[in-house]
Structure formats: structure tokens, C-alpha cells
Amino acid sequence: MKFDELPLIAPILKALKDKNYTEPTAIQQKAIPLVLDRNDVLGSAQTGTGKTAAFAIPIIQRIHEMEGGTGGKPQLLSLIVT
Numbered sequence: 001m002k003f004d005e006l007p008l009i010a011p012i013l014k015a016l017k018d019k020n021y022t023e024p025t026a027i028q029q030k031a032i033p034l035v036l037d038r039n040d041v042l043g044s045a046q047t048g049t050g051k052t053a054a055f056a057i058p059i060i061q062r063i064h065e066m067e068g069g070t071g072g073k074p075q076l077l078s079l080i081v082t
Contacts, residue, residue: 025050
């Protein structure tokens with residue numbers, strides 16, 4: 001799977017491409033669509049597998065959408081244990 005197969009907006013896809021990120025990790029593949037759909041997600045993966053990006057990427061997209069006029073306020077609880 002490639003990042004461009006996930007339901008991500010063009011600016012995020014461009015930023016990922018600019019940093020040479022092309023393929024999401026397993027945790028990213030599973031978490032990104034769920035977070036974008038406003039589901040609660042609890043993920044567990046080894047250090048270095050991209051957990052922070054798995055949650056941050058869709059959160060950035062949701063904030064971008066809110067700034068675009070869809071309204072609402074972001075609600076987030078994040079706990080990353082290493």
C-alpha cells in the first residue's frame with residue numbers, strides 16, 4: 001500500500017512525498033482511516049514503527065478541514081508510552 005491510497009488530502013500527500021515517505025507502516029495503514037472517520041483508536045506497536053505519525057497525520061487533516069469551514073473544535077487525547 002502507498003500513502004496515496006489512503007484518504008489523505010493533497011497537501012499532506014505532498015508533504016509526505018517531499019520527505020520521501022511513500023509507504024505507510026502497518027500501524028499507519030490501520031489507524032489513519034479510523035482516525036479520519038472519527039473513531040476512537042488504541043494502537044500498540046514497537047518503537048520506531050510510526051505510531052506518532054499514525055495519529056498526527058489524520059489529526060492534522062481534521063484540523064485543516066475544520067479551518068476550511070466545517071466548524072467544530074478538535075478533541076484529542078494522546079498517550080504515547082515508550
